[in-house]
Amino acid sequence: MTSTPAIGPLDDLDAVLALNDAHAAETSRLDAAALRAIVDQAFLATSVTGPEGLAAFLIALDQDADYASPNFRWFQARCLRFVYVDRIVTAPAQRGRGLARALYEDLFARAAAAGHGRIACEVNRLPPNPASDAFHAALGFAEVGTAEIHGGLKTVRYLLRETSR
Structure with a gap:
């Protein structure tokens, strides 16, 4: 039986940058100033820390954020009220322990409590990310659109899920 991971605030931004840049x-890469700007306006920025340091993190923004991401803007143009998962990353050595699922479940509960009915995110179609596709499908996300971004270097699938199912 696995225990529920302890979810806390995202406070070690150097570790977040390192884990983010490894993925x-x-x-997509961030510098320290961009990360700070996202975290400062986040609806939720949480992490799980283990004996070796940062194990996983999630950063999510609501529809009122001032964020230039083409993916965030896609949802902003189509949804009145939502929470957008900008990034969720689990350290390779920590995968399979349910950390990302726990971070998402925490987000679903907090978003619902704040009156948000939908969680939005995107997953790469090109380059493919089959593990993320399967993970998000298992959580109940459904595709609502696609787009080519970064001059056609990436294709993404836009996903939505209701906070309460």
Whole structure:
């Protein structure tokens, strides 16, 4: 039986940058100033820390954020009220422990409590990310659109899920 991971605030931004940059193909690179700007306006910025340091993190913004991401803006143009998962990353050695699921479940509960009915995110179609596709499908996300971004270097699938199912 696995225990529920302890979810806390996202406060070690240097560790977040390092983990994010190790997965830049999936998440896109950030510098310290950009990360601080996102975290400062986040609806939710949480993490799980283990004995080796940062194990996983999630950063989510609501529809009122001032964020230039083309993916966030896609949802902003189509949805009145939502929470957008900008990034969720689990350290490779920590995968399979349910950390990302726990971070999402915490987000679903907090978003619902704040009156948000939908959680939005995107997953790369090109380059493909089959593990993320399967994970988000298992959580109940459904595709609502696609787009080519970054001059056609990436294609993404836009996903939505109701906070209460």
